[in-house]
Amino acid sequence: MHIVSREEMQAIDHYAIETIGLQGAILMENAGRAIFQKLLPLLKKEDRIGVIIGKGNNGGDGFVIARCLMEKSFQTDVWVVPAKKELTGDAQSHMGIYFRAGGTVRFIQDEHNTFLKKVNEYTVVIDALLGTGVHGEPRSPYLGVIQSVNQSQAMVAAVDLPSGVPANGGQFTHEAVQADHTYTLQCPKLAMYTKPAAAYFGTSHIVDIGIPNIAFREQEVLRRLWTREDVLTSLPKREAFSHKGAHGKGLLIAGSTEMPGAAALAAKGALRSGIGLLTISTPEEIWTAVSTHAVEATYVSRDDIQFDHYDGIALGPGLGREKSTAHLVKKALSHDDIPLLIDADGLFHLKSYIKLLKKRQAPVVITPHPGEMARLTGLTIKEIENNRFQTAKAFAVNHGIYVVLKGKYTVISTPDGNQFVNDTGNAALAKGGTGDVLTGMIFAFMFQHQSLLSAICNAVHLHGMVAEHLTLHSHSKLDVLASDVTQAIPVVLHNFYRDTVC
Numbered sequence: 001m002h003i004v005s006r007e008e009m010q011a012i013d014h015y016a017i018e019t020i021g022l023q024g025a026i027l028m029e030n031a032g033r034a035i036f037q038k039l040l041p042l043l044k045k046e047d048r049i050g051v052i053i054g055k056g057n058n059g060g061d062g063f064v065i066a067r068c069l070m071e072k073s074f075q076t077d078v079w080v081v082p083a084k085k086e087l088t089g090d091a092q093s094h095m096g097i098y099f100r101a102g103g104t105v106r107f108i109q110d111e112h113n114t115f116l117k118k119v120n121e122y123t124v125v126i127d128a129l130l131g132t133g134v135h136g137e138p139r140s141p142y143l144g145v146i147q148s149v150n151q152s153q154a155m156v157a158a159v160d161l162p163s164g165v166p167a168n169g170g171q172f173t174h175e176a177v178q179a180d181h182t183y184t185l186q187c188p189k190l191a192m193y194t195k196p197a198a199a200y201f202g203t204s205h206i207v208d209i210g211i212p213n214i215a216f217r218e219q220e221v222l223r224r225l226w227t228r229e230d231v232l233t234s235l236p237k238r239e240a241f242s243h244k245g246a247h248g249k250g251l252l253i254a255g256s257t258e259m260p261g262a263a264a265l266a267a268k269g270a271l272r273s274g275i276g277l278l279t280i281s282t283p284e285e286i287w288t289a290v291s292t293h294a295v296e297a298t299y300v301s302r303d304d305i306q307f308d309h310y311d312g313i314a315l316g317p318g319l320g321r322e323k324s325t326a327h328l329v330k331k332a333l334s335h336d337d338i339p340l341l342i343d344a345d346g347l348f349h350l351k352s353y354i355k356l357l358k359k360r361q362a363p364v365v366i367t368p369h370p371g372e373m374a375r376l377t378g379l380t381i382k383e384i385e386n387n388r389f390q391t392a393k394a395f396a397v398n399h400g401i402y403v404v405l406k407g408k409y410t411v412i413s414t415p416d417g418n419q420f421v422n423d424t425g426n427a428a429l430a431k432g433g434t435g436d437v438l439t440g441m442i443f444a445f446m447f448q449h450q451s452l453l454s455a456i457c458n459a460v461h462l463h464g465m466v467a468e469h470l471t472l473h474s475h476s477k478l479d480v481l482a483s484d485v486t487q488a489i490p491v492v493l494h495n496f497y498r499d500t501v502c
């Protein structure tokens, strides 16, 4: 499923209407009807419903929903913000259809006090004020209407976007509709996966309004959600006659005397995700501690590493930021025909050797959180968070690497500019050590998947699913430990393989 910017959505609409000939009024009819069908199970006959309509096409969708509600005899008031003559185009057409079908409306500017009283009495409010066409802070009278919707006790169902939320996300501080449900038309907009916009959506529902796929292909939208179906169709199949050497001989350079756990967690993540052979390089003082948790691995001292012996290298978790560990990053980068995964303190050192990235033949994957990304790019964390998609993509393309920008919605960017968003996981993962587990999972998958991209995306997806599994069955979001995540990988993998079509 594609994820689009406001401009891409407008271009896709335009293509559907002008090139394919699927008229705007038809798309609007499809949108309103599809939203109504999805909303219906949430409605009760005794509900008092207010549909609130703005002057653009978002309002036009509202007229279609109002007609569907009227046909099913729901108690509905339709409140219109602009004067009648301000409505144009498809919205005007659907207002006409609504009137001729027997519908009536009230204008907020004529009955402002009644609106304020009524909005507090509604049990359901349909927010069809502003959609993708909004720019900047909602102006009067929209701002006041939004404030009264937010103060009401009603369940708020937003059409396409909660009104006032910019479709492209980014920083904003103005008031916007706080929806309980948002019915997003055709495909998610960037706002759904960025802060602070994402918090306004409530439960998101994607509503198919019938725009043909070719419209997306023609616009070359390079951003999409990585779904459960993607995982099920790309999980690796283990050949009956395979042997341990066929599933990756990996070197994990991680851990320090201060952070032995990071090496153990990354190792456990890799071992539980199917790596064939794992060698861990940690300071010798902590071999015993780490090997208690990763008995299946072998160990090599930092001075004796033979980089060429391995199919891939992961480095960084708990490595430490001393000069003595920096040369390991340089060495790993210099062995340019070995795939490399860099995380945590490895990313700290990477900044000094960034030019080596372009010289490599084998792929590099980095897994920064926004703080690490900020350091690598020289931007602030705020700038990264306000432009997650753009900054991650630019870095991936400029350096020819895969960037896994972690967060509530982790964004995976490829060297050729494609982006994939992960929507699994929850706040149980906001804890030290869970990133180390993810590094281990990606590392193991790198050796076993058909493509590096599906390896990365599947690991991120399953890591999130493990957190969801834990909080659904046996844990709260507070008490999940990174080691719980390693222990629950098997049950989640088991469930996925049960459903797999590979």
Ligand SMILES: NC(=O)C1=CN([C@@H]2O[C@H](COP(=O)(O)OP(=O)(O)OC[C@H]3O[C@@H](n4cnc5c(N)ncnc54)[C@H](OP(=O)(O)O)[C@@H]3O)[C@@H](O)[C@H]2O)[C@H](O)CC1
Binding pocket: 009, 013, 024, 027, 028, 031, 054, 055, 056, 057, 058, 059, 060, 061, 129, 130, 131, 132, 133, 134, 135, 136, 137, 138, 139, 140, 142, 159, 160, 161, 185, 186, 209, 211
């Ligand atoms: N995705 C699809 O394929 C379809 C989407 N549909 C719906 O159409 C809207 C987008 O419609 P559009 O008319 O482009 O935009 P809006 O309805 O969101 O609003 C535009 C009007 O809002 C005014 N505006 C803009 N910013 C503000 C503001 N800050 N305060 C107040 N008013 C604002 C703007 O007026 P300007 O004079 O400022 O330009 C417009 O009048 C999409 O979201 C879907 O709901 C189709 O129905 C079906 C196809």
Ligand SMILES: [K+]
Binding pocket: 058, 127, 128, 129, 130, 131, 158, 159, 160, 161, 162, 163
């Ligand atoms: K809206």
